Amino acid sequence: xxxxxxxxxxxxxxxxxxxxxxxxxxxxxxxxxxxxxxxxxxxxxxxxxxxxxxxxxxxxxxxxxxxxxxxxxxxxxxxxxxxxxxxxxxxxxxxxxxxxxxxxxxxxxxxxxxxxxxxxxxxxxxxxxxxxxxxxxxxxxxxxxxxxxxxxxxxxxxxxxxxxxxxxxxxxxxxxxxxxxxxxxxxxxxxxxxxxxxxxxxxxxxxxxxxxxxxxxxxxxxxxxxxxxxxxxxxxxxxxxxxxxxxxxxxxxxxxxxxxxxxxxxxxxxxxxxxxxxxxxxxxxxxxxxxxxxxxxxxxxxxxxxxxxxxxxxxxxxxxxxxxxxxxxxxxxxxxxxxxxxxxxxxxxxxxxxxxxxxxxxxxxxxxxxxxxxxxxxxxxxxxxxxxxxxxxxxxxxxxxxxxxxxxxxxxxxxxx
Amino acid sequence: xxxxxxxxxxxxxxxxxxxxxxxxxxxxxxxxxxxxxxxxxxxxxxxxxxxxxxxxxxxxxxxxxxxxxxxxxxxxxxxxxxxxxxxxxxxxxxxxxxxxxxxxxxxxxxxxxxxxxxxxxxxxxxxxxxxxxxxxxxxxxxxxxxxxxxxxxxxxxxxxxxxxxxxxxxxxxxxxxxxxxxxxxxxxxxxxxxxxxxxxxxxxxxxxxxxxxxxxxxxxxxxxxxxxxxxxxxxxxxxxxxxxxxxxxxxxxxxxxxxxxxxxxxxxxxxxxxxxxxxxxxxxxxxxxxxxxxxxxxxxxxxxxxxxxxxxxxxxxxxxxxxxxxxxxxxxxxxxxxxxxxxxxxxxxxxxxxxxxxxxxxxxxxxxxxxxxxxxxxxxxxxxxxxxxxxxxxxxxxxxxxxxxxxxxxxxxxxxx
Numbered sequence: 001x002x003x004x005x006x007x008x009x010x011x012x013x014x015x016x017x018x019x020x021x022x023x024x025x026x027x028x029x030x031x032x033x034x035x036x037x038x039x040x041x042x043x044x045x046x047x048x049x050x051x052x053x054x055x056x057x058x059x060x061x062x063x064x065x066x067x068x069x070x071x072x073x074x075x076x077x078x079x080x081x082x083x084x085x086x087x088x089x090x091x092x093x094x095x096x097x098x099x100x101x102x103x104x105x106x107x108x109x110x111x112x113x114x115x116x117x118x119x120x121x122x123x124x125x126x127x128x129x130x131x132x133x134x135x136x137x138x139x140x141x142x143x144x145x146x147x148x149x150x151x152x153x154x155x156x157x158x159x160x161x162x163x164x165x166x167x168x169x170x171x172x173x174x175x176x177x178x179x180x181x182x183x184x185x186x187x188x189x190x191x192x193x194x195x196x197x198x199x200x201x202x203x204x205x206x207x208x209x210x211x212x213x214x215x216x217x218x219x220x221x222x223x224x225x226x227x228x229x230x231x232x233x234x235x236x237x238x239x240x241x242x243x244x245x246x247x248x249x250x251x252x253x254x255x256x257x258x259x260x261x262x263x264x265x266x267x268x269x270x271x272x273x274x275x276x277x278x279x280x281x282x283x284x285x286x287x288x289x290x291x292x293x294x295x296x297x298x299x300x301x302x303x304x305x306x307x308x309x310x311x312x313x314x315x316x317x318x319x320x321x322x323x324x325x326x327x328x329x330x331x332x333x334x335x336x337x338x339x340x341x342x343x344x345x346x347x348x349x350x351x352x353x354x355x356x357x358x359x360x361x362x363x364x365x366x367x368x369x370x371x372x373x374x375x376x377x378x379x380x381x382x383x384x385x386x387x388x389x390x391x392x393x394x395x396x397x398x399x400x401x402x403x404x405x406x407x408x409x410x411x412x413x414x415x416x417x
Numbered sequence: 418x419x420x421x422x423x424x425x426x427x428x429x430x431x432x433x434x435x436x437x438x439x440x441x442x443x444x445x446x447x448x449x450x451x452x453x454x455x456x457x458x459x460x461x462x463x464x465x466x467x468x469x470x471x472x473x474x475x476x477x478x479x480x481x482x483x484x485x486x487x488x489x490x491x492x493x494x495x496x497x498x499x500x501x502x503x504x505x506x507x508x509x510x511x512x513x514x515x516x517x518x519x520x521x522x523x524x525x526x527x528x529x530x531x532x533x534x535x536x537x538x539x540x541x542x543x544x545x546x547x548x549x550x551x552x553x554x555x556x557x558x559x560x561x562x563x564x565x566x567x568x569x570x571x572x573x574x575x576x577x578x579x580x581x582x583x584x585x586x587x588x589x590x591x592x593x594x595x596x597x598x599x600x601x602x603x604x605x606x607x608x609x610x611x612x613x614x615x616x617x618x619x620x621x622x623x624x625x626x627x628x629x630x631x632x633x634x635x636x637x638x639x640x641x642x643x644x645x646x647x648x649x650x651x652x653x654x655x656x657x658x659x660x661x662x663x664x665x666x667x668x669x670x671x672x673x674x675x676x677x678x679x680x681x682x683x684x685x686x687x688x689x690x691x692x693x694x695x696x697x698x699x700x701x702x703x704x705x706x707x708x709x710x711x712x713x714x715x716x717x718x719x720x721x722x723x724x725x726x727x728x729x730x731x732x733x734x735x736x737x738x739x740x741x742x743x744x745x746x747x748x749x750x751x752x753x754x755x756x757x758x759x760x761x762x763x764x765x766x767x768x769x770x771x772x773x774x775x776x777x778x779x780x781x782x783x784x785x786x787x788x789x790x791x792x793x794x795x796x797x798x799x800x801x802x803x804x805x806x807x808x809x810x811x812x813x814x815x816x817x818x819x820x821x822x823x824x825x826x827x828x829x830x831x832x833x834x
Binding site for chain 2: 105107226235239312354
């Protein structure tokens with residue numbers, strides 16, 4: 001009886017999570033002459049290497065790892081998207097250089113010394129804050145995901161798109177976000193009793209804006225100045241953005257310039273014609289704020305290939321806008337049976353969580369899937385149930401279970417299952 | 418009675434941590450014409466901005482944020498250091514492009530397809546692992562600090578160095594590290610009963626090596642393949658490095674090529690002539706593995722300036738190689754009185770933790786300091802006590818309390834206090 005057989009956990013070769021704490025999985029190449037190999041020297045060991053530098057760069061061997069699907073609306077250069085290449089990544093932090101983009105009219109070149117944040121409206125005293133003034137306030141830093149409402153929407157296409165996963169799931173990323181709690185600034189301006197919402201405006205040319213309930217503004221909203229340890233990058237709102245943990249990405253208004261305290265939402269273009277959910281009866285549901293519980297197998301995924309039958313890691317990310325991830329299950333038989341995946345140690349609220357399963361592929365065609373449950377009890381739905389709940393033409397807030405098919409030759413494709 | 422006076426916590430204007438949950442700290446510029454300002458348009462709002470791109474870059478306005486103190490031993494280009502510019506950073510993640518460097522003969526240009534990890538010595542079957550083979554093993558990803566044993570050693574100089582803090586504290590950084598637990602690979606090769614240590618060799622030209630007790634290798638050591646979500650960068654060991662959470666940085670051997678399982682340490686150059694601690698009796702203490710509990714005020718620090726009397730954030734990072742940070746205290750009167758700083762939510766074992774205090778500077782010269790305590794009860798020592806415990810000429814493993822002097826004009830300098 002092998003190690004694998006001692007811990008059967010689900011159908012079709014999926015192994016118990018305890019296997020993660022054991023060896024005997026893959027096996028390196030046996031080496032009868034290890035000592036001889038260890039004392040040889042590769043070409044790069046025969047002379048000194050490259051010097052230290054002021055700015056570090058990735059390896060040239062990794063030049064293929066870049067944002068995908070960079071595209072603009074016809075006639076524009078800055079109205080569009082670029083996607084995070086999750087098929088090449090592992091972990092809960094997304095490198096800032098690879099963070100997805102969604103801009104409504106390009107990235108403004110803002111002079112940080114001239115930029116001001118203005119808070120006005122239903123307040124006792126409107127105030128203007130420079131970057132220097134904001135930096136004197138107590139800050140807070142947290143690791144949170146950011147997901148565009150439109151992420152994965154193309155999984156509603158009649159046929160599964162055959163492309164790397166980032167082409168349909170690349171509008172989510174995880175970062176450390178640091179800045180001033182918005183509650184501190186609202187206390188400064190003195191919010192009037194009749195106030196119920198804020199409206200946040202960006203300093204981009206279309207003045208992208210969104211309305212945010214005052215409760216969220218006082219809860220965990222921050223004026224973000226830092227991302228992953230350094231100042232925000234221009235594509236993420238330099239020099240400052242609103243950041244609303246767990247909520248649909250476009251509400252975390254980039255290049256934040258004004259916050260108007262009001263008694264009702266603005267009903268702006270980006271909260272009525274866009275980012276709303278068409279219901280089966282033809283009505284439109286506005287204001288879907290928290291992003292739903294979701295998971296995604298990053299490896300193996302479309303375009304990868306398993307070399308031979310044997311044990312492989314199934315790994316991916318899960319997240320929920322409602323809180324933390326409690327559980328991720330994996331299936332290797334198209335959803336007939338499921339087994340708990342192991343979660344990495346760092347499970348943070350409203351953030352990406354890594355999951356891992358060991359899977360012994362026997363060489364026959366198999367369908368692998370993951371299903372996340374958050375700490376509020378929400379379970380990731382199937383694609384079919386989402387389609388049943390919404391109208392044709394609905395696009396936003398898609399969080400259905402993703403399936404990959406491993407074919408006879410080990411090739412991985414995108415399937416609906 | 419103002420908000421501040423209600424919560425006195427320590428001498429010289431240091432405010433209670435509860436102040437962090439309130440407003441009324443700094444005050445923006447009052448705006449009688451907020452509506453008018455809000456409806457004007459800055460120059461960058463008058464036309465579309467820059468397009469999306471495959472690789473994101475920092476703002477040109479932040480070009481001054483780069484590694485500092487890039488220097489090599491005379492006659493070499495790759496034997497030396499570069500430092501993380503903590504004076505410009507906030508948060509627990511260090512951008513990979515700014516992660517400090519310490520190389521012993523430059524960065525080798527390794528072909529990832531040709532590179533192998535070889536495990537041999539006191540094992541049942543020596544094995545060789547390619548990058549592809551390693552990627553099939555179950556991985557784990559954690560956020561941990563990495564600190565060079567020599568970090569801050571120049572704080573033992575007779576007079577305090579007057580330079581930005583990174584010039585003496587820039588050899589520490591925080592990253593997410595992802596890879597295969599070394600324990601899984603040791604299980605594969607089958608460690609013999611007489612084994613007590615491993616010796617890890619790098620693929621750099623001097624074959625930098627270190628001995629690691631087998632207990633640590635089986636505990637939380639990993640073969641790291643990923644840093645901050647993407648593949649390791651060349652300056653951090655591409656395509657793979659050993660990573661030992663909490664232990665002195667040079668033991669996490671970069672460009673890892675061989676692991677020899679042995680019954681005693683190698684007593685190599687880098688664990689005898691270097692990285693050992695000279696005692697008052699002239700003997701040398703070898704093998705100081707975990708980095709001591711430590712903290713550092715990043716803002717305000719040398720070279721910064723307070724514009725005017727008023728409230729400022731005192732913020733910094735604390736860490737311990739023994740576990741998590743339990744407490745950080747801050748003093749604003751040169752150590753006479755101390756008050757607890759607030760810690761950010763994300764307190765992880767063997768990682769950087771952010772602390773923050775609010776401080777009302779009254780305009781008189783003041784000395785600010787921070788002192789960390791870890792969850793094993795270790796308390797950060799003073800500079801004087803470290804000097805008393807070691808011999809003159811000792812340099813490594815310095816974790817003394819750092820003091821900054823705020824002068825009458827608000828200028829901040831480095832002092833010993």
